[in-house]
Amino acid sequence: MRHRRPEDRRPPWGVRRTVFSGLVPLVVLFGWFTLAIRLGLPSAEPVGFLPFVFVAFAALVGFGRWLARAGILLALLGLLPVLAVLLGGWTATGDEILLSRGKPVVVLVSAESAHRLKAGLAYTYDVRNPDGSTDSLEPGVGTRLPVGSQVTVVEDPDRLVAPQLAGRQDPAVPLVFACLGTASLVAVVVSTAVAGERRRVRNATTR
Template identity: 70%
Template structure:
């Protein structure tokens, strides 16, 4: 049996294991969020994030089992922060891109499509730009446009971000949601890792 020297100030293996496993889980999860936000950017509707949130549920479950032998704790603590990080990151990144390189044009509303949702009816529109190109627009809940009218919109020349109504680009609030989600997720991983380490210590001392 190896005894620690009095001058050996390194943390015990259990603490290091907890720190390393929690750090690895946080890095992988945050990397997944960055990738998911990038993949979801072309979507004009927040419902496009549902798939990525569902995948996050699976990741949280797997990492929860790895950290604490149960995925329920990390899912319970981390699912809401994960959605906040997703939604905030998606909205803020899209707004930042449109503010940085977006092009404002006066487009003609060519057609309207109604979508029945549980909360009511949502409308999306086909647009015709001054140069003859076409596009689509989701103005958001509660906004309805007249077919044939001209509306100022901001479009991304690179096509990475969905077209938005001009004047709606405000990343500040979305960034707050994103950072709150990231902080909440990191805290959830830390709590789960500590709970797992305490369980391992308790099981080892009761044998």
């Protein structure tokens, strides 16, 4: 009876190549998201993520073409998961930091600016701290603060995170969105890698 050599038990090269081609874009993308969230934490508004979203979209197009000649398809399928990971991860991380080490501070509302979102009208405020320094405060859609009033906010002593109104810190919901976005993005990238490997094998066997 012929015994299989140990090397025969290793997964075929096609499996290893599929795993590798799926891991590469995921590692690159989630490294990019981590950098974006770290740089975006001091801001009270998520508009700073737009350049990161554009780069992620371009990266998905490139990875899609490399994996299965389906660049635009992968980018379109991955766009909403990218937004969920970035916004959910940014909000959940900021909330968790403020919950763990934030300090309540009474600040003076010094100026107001309005901007319209799909969810409604949102306001951004310039606030002055007791030491005279200034910060930007985003209280959330539909919340309006009188200019000249004093409000209690939670501030990170190291100023790593933008201040928030006291009592608004709840990382659970945004963390769920970030996790769903992560799972969806992993699923579409892995599916594209598998489809690309099957196409490669099919084309190789029909020549």
